[in-house]
Amino acid sequence: xxxxxxxxxxxxxxxxxxxxxxxxxxxxxxxxxxxxxxxxxxxxxxxxxxxxxxxxxxxxxxxxxxxxxxxxxxxxxxxxxxxxxxxxxxxxxxxxxxxxxxxxxxxxxxxxxxxxxxxxxxxxxxxxxxxxxxxxxxxxxxxxxxxxxxxxxxxxxxxxxxxxxxxxxxxxxxxxxxxxxxxxxxxxxxxxxxxxxxxxxxxxxxxxxxx
Amino acid sequence: xxxxxxxxxxxxxxxxxxxxxxxxxxxxxxxxxxxxxxxxxxxxxxxxxxxxxxxxxxxxxxxxxxxxxxxxxxxxxxxxxxxxxxxxxxxxxxxxxxxxxxxxxxxxxxxxxxxxxxxxxxxxxxxxxxxxxxxxxxxxxxxxxxxxxxxxxxxxxxxxxxxxxxxxxxxxxxxxxxxxxxxxxxxxxxxxxxxxxxxxxxxxxxxxxxxxxxxxxxxxxxxxxxxxxxxxxxxxxxxxxxxxxxxx
Numbered sequence: 001x002x003x004x005x006x007x008x009x010x011x012x013x014x015x016x017x018x019x020x021x022x023x024x025x026x027x028x029x030x031x032x033x034x035x036x037x038x039x040x041x042x043x044x045x046x047x048x049x050x051x052x053x054x055x056x057x058x059x060x061x062x063x064x065x066x067x068x069x070x071x072x073x074x075x076x077x078x079x080x081x082x083x084x085x086x087x088x089x090x091x092x093x094x095x096x097x098x099x100x101x102x103x104x105x106x107x108x109x110x111x112x113x114x115x116x117x118x119x120x121x122x123x124x125x126x127x128x129x130x131x132x133x134x135x136x137x138x139x140x141x142x143x144x145x146x147x148x149x150x151x152x153x154x155x156x157x158x159x160x161x162x163x164x165x166x167x168x169x170x171x172x173x174x175x176x177x178x179x180x181x182x183x184x185x186x187x188x189x190x191x192x193x194x195x196x197x198x199x200x201x202x203x204x205x206x207x208x209x210x211x
Numbered sequence: 212x213x214x215x216x217x218x219x220x221x222x223x224x225x226x227x228x229x230x231x232x233x234x235x236x237x238x239x240x241x242x243x244x245x246x247x248x249x250x251x252x253x254x255x256x257x258x259x260x261x262x263x264x265x266x267x268x269x270x271x272x273x274x275x276x277x278x279x280x281x282x283x284x285x286x287x288x289x290x291x292x293x294x295x296x297x298x299x300x301x302x303x304x305x306x307x308x309x310x311x312x313x314x315x316x317x318x319x320x321x322x323x324x325x326x327x328x329x330x331x332x333x334x335x336x337x338x339x340x341x342x343x344x345x346x347x348x349x350x351x352x353x354x355x356x357x358x359x360x361x362x363x364x365x366x367x368x369x370x371x372x373x374x375x376x377x378x379x380x381x382x383x384x385x386x387x388x389x390x391x392x393x394x395x396x397x398x399x400x401x402x403x404x405x406x407x408x409x410x411x412x413x414x415x416x417x418x419x420x421x422x423x424x425x426x427x428x429x430x431x432x433x434x435x436x437x438x439x440x441x442x443x444x445x446x447x448x449x450x451x452x453x454x455x456x457x458x459x
Contacts, residue, residue: 025212025223026212026220028383042266055316055342058319061338072360076356107348111352114350115352119375126380126381127405134408154453185412186414188414189413193417194222194439195433195436196417197430198223199429205285205288205420207320
């Protein structure tokens with residue numbers, strides 16, 4: 001299949017990026033910048049919808065390949081394919097609306113919640129294991145903070161909530177230390193996002209095909 | 212134009228000028244950066260992938276490229292391209308997973324570009340770029356079998372992940388596979404600190420390109436970030452002082 005020239009890709013991507021960026025800051029109805037920006041954003045939303053369809057096709061294809069080649073764990077692919085097709089029919093065919101709720105609330109939500117529960121256990125185990133490979137002061141601060149927050153948050157059996165720890169948790173840890181640290185990290189991430197976006201506008205990063 | 216618009220344009224122009232100047236300076240003499248332990252480890256792990264015939268797995272998270280969360284995936288895509296070129300020569304080509312459909316298309320294209328760059332005889336398999344799920348835990352549930360069943364020895368998890376990243380690192384740990392992980396999400400960073408030996412915290416996520424010699428502009432943008440950070444720190448300190456003396 002013949003591919004679009006990387007130069008064409010680059011010109012289209014940079015032009016669209018510059019128009020959307022300028023349209024965000026500058027309101028110039030006479031230049032038609034606002035309208036053009038909105039058209040581009042609407043196109044991107046439409047393309048994202050099409051991408052979801054392609055993505056579902058990709059998921060289907062990956063698991064059919066796994067089943068055909070009898071790769072390890074292919075039995076899970078069978079389950080995925082069966083439920084994928086069932087969900088598709090239930091969603092498309094009229095009269096199956098109540099079953100949609102059963103599939104969502106009866107299978108998907110409990111499965112995701114059970115994964116969340118597994119994650120809670122995994123994190124406790126990992127935090128304890130962390131002390132094996134990381135024995136510096138930062139690791140101890142991490143564990144001590146986690147314990148303080150845990151003890152300060154929970155209504156414990158018999159003793160109930162611990163007011164002093166709750167005070168430390170809300171007034172010192174959450175509102176001062178965690179809030180300040182989080183803002184610092186978020187400012188760093190925002191600056192990284194800004195320079196990454198500008199690198200794409202410069203054409204230094206081209207994640208849209210071709211080198 | 213509103214005051215916010217003017218301020219936005221000024222910041223963007225300032226960063227553009229800064230990046231252009233720093234790129235020119237970088238071409239004359241390279242900037243030196245502090246050590247980030249995870250990145251040399253990544254180079255070693257990727258060499259092992261080629262030598263022992265195992266597979267590299269790059270997960271780009273689930274941040275849509277149409278939202279600000281997608282920015283975190285770009286360093287991952289850059290790494291995918293660079294590492295993909297190295298590991299496409301191995302018996303088992305790299306796999307990219309994501310939890311967003313647009314990101315998956317871009318990942319497939321990046322893998323194909325890397326594959327074509329090394330001119331491998333065997334055809335490119337589009338299924339090496341995989342959309343594993345569209346919700347946080349369905350995404351994680353889809354990635355875990357990939358980590359377990361595809362002979363993966365190195366996992367690079369760079370992008371927008373939530374706390375579900377803990378399940379992925381645990382799955383990798385069970386396979387004795389190495390993990391290099393970073394997320395722009397704060398709870399995920401806390402999780403990674405506990406579950407990963409060398410997590411990339413905060414803006415270190417965006418430093419991967421500069422440390423893997425992805426180009427002069429990557430190094431320049433990293434220095435530009437440092438300059439901007441000092442400007443922000445200065446602005447915060449001045450603001451606090453002005454507030455304290457009652458001017459603001």
